[in-house]
Amino acid sequence: MSSRSSSRRTSTTDASPDDARGLPAGPLALVLAVALLAALTAAVAWGSTSIPPGEVWGVVWRRLSGEAPRPGTNDLIVWQLRVPRAVLAALVGAGLGLVGTAVQALVRNPLADPYLLGISNGASLGAVASIVLGLGAGGALGLGLSGAAFAGALATFALVWAVARRGGGFAPLRLVLAGVAIGQFLSGFTSYLVLRAGDEQQTHSVLFWLMGSLSGASWPLVAVPAVVVPAALLWLQARARGLNALLMGDETAAGLGVHVTRLRRELFTVTSVLTGVLVAVSGAIAFVALMVPHACRLVVGGDHRRLLPVSALFGALLLVVVDIVCRTAMDSQELPVGVVTSLIGAPALLYLLNRRLGSDS
Template identity: 95%
Template sequence: MAFTLVRRKAAAAQERGSLPAGPLAAVLAVALLAALTAAVAWGSTSIPPGEVWSVVWRRLSGEAPRPGTDDLIVWQLRVPRALLAALVGAGLGVVGTAVQALVRNPLADPYLLGISNGASLGAVAAIVLGLGAGGALGLGLSGAAFAGALATFALVWAVARRGGGFAPLRLVLAGVAIGQFLSGFTSYLVLQAGDEQQTHSVLFWLMGSLSGATWELLALPAVAVPAALLWLQARARGLNALLMGDETAAGLGIDVTRLRRELFTVTSVLTGVLVAASGAIAFVALMVPHVCRLVVGGDHRRLLPVSALFGALLVVVVDIVCRTAMDTQELPVGVVTSLLGAPALLYLLDRRLGSGS
């Protein structure tokens, strides 16, 4: 009887405040397409949307590009950046949703596990030690960041697994402790930067930036983000069960320990891929699942795709603001997401506390 009541209560919580996910996803997809078009068209040199799509169509159809600067600006500079913004936003939305289910905490995000700190340390070491262009280790900036993320994943995994089991609290504490240690070491490396330009590059990267987007850089996120979304979507039932508690999830036939282990692996690798591509972009992975959960409910079958679309739309729009808000310089993406995310999260928390949910 108690088991039935818990299951019904959890199901009711998942449905609370939900809107039809299909029409909402269609609206978000159209808005994302419009935002991508605007991201390519707007900038220091404005290009009409019709010309943007003409350049894209010619490239995709294999036609020879027309001479001039529009093709270079659209295809080589702005399209990769807009697509990277969408992929990073979608990935952050998905990974934030998964981590909140993993640790059963709606205030969790992937950076809580320390993975982003490891990626940041790898990238900062590459910049300060002069390995950003391929250097002695042949890693490059993104490669060094990803290597740092994987090394941190292995360390957090080893600490969290000490004594057996896979408790969410031990995982979070291990991630926070190791993440803070790596953050301190990163700060030390920043102080060792050899010149002002090097320090500026480090700080800009730590606050998130899409300015280094290239077609080559897109390859790994273009594979990792859809693959992670499909994998998580196939386990949406298990994610729903985790929110009910371990005993209830086990009663529903879920291997809780195995699912948590797989979730930690997937979210850690995806976080490393995203941070390696764009630096540390704050608040997106924390805020997007909250907003989407209020709209479509807590059922991960609906929540995951809507979070991916909304996250992609948010980061594309934020990147437009970062490129166009100031004439003399570009704003780091993480600065704008923090300025937007902190008030939005406070509003959502106040609303939840006020409603008693």
């Protein structure tokens, strides 16, 4: 009897509402990885100065193998300018795909994204304060801005945590309401600081950052997300069964042996830190964290063991392609990343929701 009960518990924990519709994640992940590699190559090769893909990989190989760089501008363009930006786009896209998937499981709401918890609003306030009030050093898109943005994210995390934990427990509704209220409160301060911007250039820097930008990419800026994003993926993947159980409701998850309060607390901490890091290095990029999990669920189903890695790969591919468009669409200036993701994401999300509602009816 006990073995039968244990077997039923394991199979229920492994199950997911959308497993029947899920396609094999392995081949899809391989296709996405190859497409991502091709997109990264194109992102480095294309630009105001086009560089052949063979030469791009030659520069990368020489740098990674420790050979001396060859004289000329191509080596500088590839390694110092374009490769860090392409890698940062992939890391931020992967992180947004992960954090969107995790937040939707955290609050059991398929329309949730990191902005719902207010963390991105806090990061935006910190960054705008850095630009307008001159806090920190490093310029409009330097390390001083990133540090201020991350500090704002952590302060907001602590505030949302304190409000959501009042009265005990860690209910999703209380967490969402606390995040929305505090986020809107901080957004008001951010708007006030934008109005206080001293000159046109300062206002342009603020608005460009608020709409998302990867133009400040550098190897030092890549270092932190290069550690945090893979670590978050490994942590979330190790708790994929617990995330599956959360979607079935707290009582069911607890009956399956999941410590719901502890898992939700850890999940909120990880998603908050990851969101803070991403917003600190790229600004506020809309729709990616909301749209990517929806698109991936339609293909691989809702089992987080498959959904998390596929969401990370698809998010990385999407943002690398979007950044190519932002850099090359206009000759005279660069488009903010958030503008392009919004133009793509809004109709794409409506289409995905329409398909999902049609398949569920």
